[in-house]
Amino acid sequence: MNSQPANTRFASHPDARIDQVLTALRTTEPPTGLEQHIAARLRQTAETRALSPSPSVATSSFFAVILNAVKDPCIPLAPAKFYTAATLAAVIALTTFTLLHHRPATNAAQTDFRAHSNSAAQSLAANSSRTAQKRTITSSVEGAGLQSRQNSFIPTTALAADEISHPPSPSAQDLDQIALAETLAPSHPAPPMPLTAQEKLIQAATRPGQPIQLAELDLARAPILRAAAQAREQASVESYVKTLLAPFAVADALQPTTQSQPQEPLTPPPAEPTSNSSN
Amino acid sequence: MASSGRLDLPSHWERHWDVAFVSAETTSETDLTALVQTYSGLLFRVAHSILRNRAESEDVVQDAFLRVLEHKKEIPAIRDLRVWLVRITWNLAIDRRRRIRPDQLDEPFAESLVAHSIPADQALSDARQITATLREIERLPKPERHALLLSAIDELSITEISTLLHRSESAVRALLFRARTRLRERLEKNERLEKGISA
Numbered sequence: 001m002n003s004q005p006a007n008t009r010f011a012s013h014p015d016a017r018i019d020q021v022l023t024a025l026r027t028t029e030p031p032t033g034l035e036q037h038i039a040a041r042l043r044q045t046a047e048t049r050a051l052s053p054s055p056s057v058a059t060s061s062f063f064a065v066i067l068n069a070v071k072d073p074c075i076p077l078a079p080a081k082f083y084t085a086a087t088l089a090a091v092i093a094l095t096t097f098t099l100l101h102h103r104p105a106t107n108a109a110q111t112d113f114r115a116h117s118n119s120a121a122q123s124l125a126a127n128s129s130r131t132a133q134k135r136t137i138t139s140s141v142e143g144a145g146l147q148s149r150q151n152s153f154i155p156t157t158a159l160a161a162d163e164i165s166h167p168p169s170p171s172a173q174d175l176d177q178i179a180l181a182e183t184l185a186p187s188h189p190a191p192p193m194p195l196t197a198q199e200k201l202i203q204a205a206t207r208p209g210q211p212i213q214l215a216e217l218d219l220a221r222a223p224i225l226r227a228a229a230q231a232r233e234q235a236s237v238e239s240y241v242k243t244l245l246a247p248f249a250v251a252d253a254l255q256p257t258t259q260s261q262p263q264e265p266l267t268p269p270p271a272e273p274t275s276n277s278s279n
Numbered sequence: 280m281a282s283s284g285r286l287d288l289p290s291h292w293e294r295h296w297d298v299a300f301v302s303a304e305t306t307s308e309t310d311l312t313a314l315v316q317t318y319s320g321l322l323f324r325v326a327h328s329i330l331r332n333r334a335e336s337e338d339v340v341q342d343a344f345l346r347v348l349e350h351k352k353e354i355p356a357i358r359d360l361r362v363w364l365v366r367i368t369w370n371l372a373i374d375r376r377r378r379i380r381p382d383q384l385d386e387p388f389a390e391s392l393v394a395h396s397i398p399a400d401q402a403l404s405d406a407r408q409i410t411a412t413l414r415e416i417e418r419l420p421k422p423e424r425h426a427l428l429l430s431a432i433d434e435l436s437i438t439e440i441s442t443l444l445h446r447s448e449s450a451v452r453a454l455l456f457r458a459r460t461r462l463r464e465r466l467e468k469n470e471r472l473e474k475g476i477s478a
Binding site: 014020022023024025028030034035037041042045046 | 328
């Protein structure tokens with residue numbers, strides 16, 4: 001059922017390990033009943049296909065017919081040829097339509113762009129006089145019956161005169177509008193200057209808020225601030241030491257040692273009374 | 280061979296219209312039942328060398344014979360039916376392996392190879408070594424890996440492997456040599472690393 005080298009101790013040498021793995025793959029036995037399973041599945045598939053029409057014949061989809069014809073040359077090619085011809089005709093018609101309808105617009109845009117670039121200096125210098133020219137030309141346009149172009153902007157006199165006889169395409173109008181918008185756009189303030197090295201140092205030193213670092217930055221106040229900081233540190237150390245030594249001081253006060261007991265003063269022994277005096 | 284690791288498959292590419300080249304074996308085995316009886320074991324081992332899973336390999340063999348059923352009319356025109364079937368199965372197995380995590384397949388296979396009579400810690404160590412070997416085989420360059428796995432199938436000669444891989448026989452032998460050398464070096468390196476870590 002399973003591979004033969006199973007249940008054997010695995011070798012430690014790499015070559016032996018490789019051989020054992022390859023031998024295990026080599027000697028793998030197929031499961032029992034594999035042929036019956038395959039036969040059953042093939043029979044089932046054949047029955048399913050017999051009940052349903054063949055996909056290659058029943059396929060009526062546009063792309064499926066072409067794909068099947070490409071994949072399998074045995075499929076009758078009559079519908080595929082028809083669909084291929086229809087596809088080619090549609091592509092040619094679409095290409096022709098695109099070329100015919102986009103070429104004038106492109107030419108107009110190129111002409112307008114060329115004229116616009118030639119008169120760019122004039123149009124920028126005479127920006128204020130454009131409105132008057134526009135009004136004049138617009139009135140003449142109205143007289144000519146072109147009501148739809150009342151609100152359009154005409155950048156240059158020459159171009160405007162040319163446009164009266166040849167109305168520009170929408171792309172040319174777009175270019176004019178973009179140029180006008182760029183001309184009339186408000187000027188933005190300059191971006192803030194980057195910080196200098198000293199400013200960055202101050203910013204970095206201020207954020208942690210270390211007084212000694214701040215003091216080092218200000219040469220005039222440096223000694224005062226440094227002395228204050230040192231005094232503060234010394235005071236904090238002293239208070240800390242006092243808090244540490246406080247229990248010992250209290251203990252000494254409550255239980256005095258022998259050394260701390262007051263010694264009796266050395267007094268001379270009293271003189272013995274003489275017999276002469278008693279007598 | 281395709282860059283994705285699949286062997287070139289389309290059936291009509293293999294078609295040979297000259298009847299003189301059609302082998303007698305092919306003409307005598309056009310019956311599908313006979314094909315199943317003849318090649319199911321070989322195709323199962325081919326699929327198993329890639330998938331290392333019995334159920335998945337059986338599914339792949341069934342799929343391969345379904346492909347044969349689809350192209351039944353072309354079978355008499357195929358020059359080398361055995362190589363054609365192996366190629367179909369190989370490509371189906373590679374497709375299936377892409378959809379499954381390799382660890383899912385290699386670890387149970389490694390555990391099935393370990394001896395049952397040894398202590399549990401030794402069995403675990405052996406299973407790890409087998410899994411590491413299989414993992415290093417998968418890390419080999421594609422042509423070397425394919426040559427090595429196909430060489431593990433006894434029924435396939437070097438000539439058939441060279442036909443499958445679209446290389447000359449000497450190139451296949453060189454691939455096999457390089458694959459084993461590279462695999463040995465990597466396994467030794469891994470072993471040294473493991474010893475260094477444990478020390």
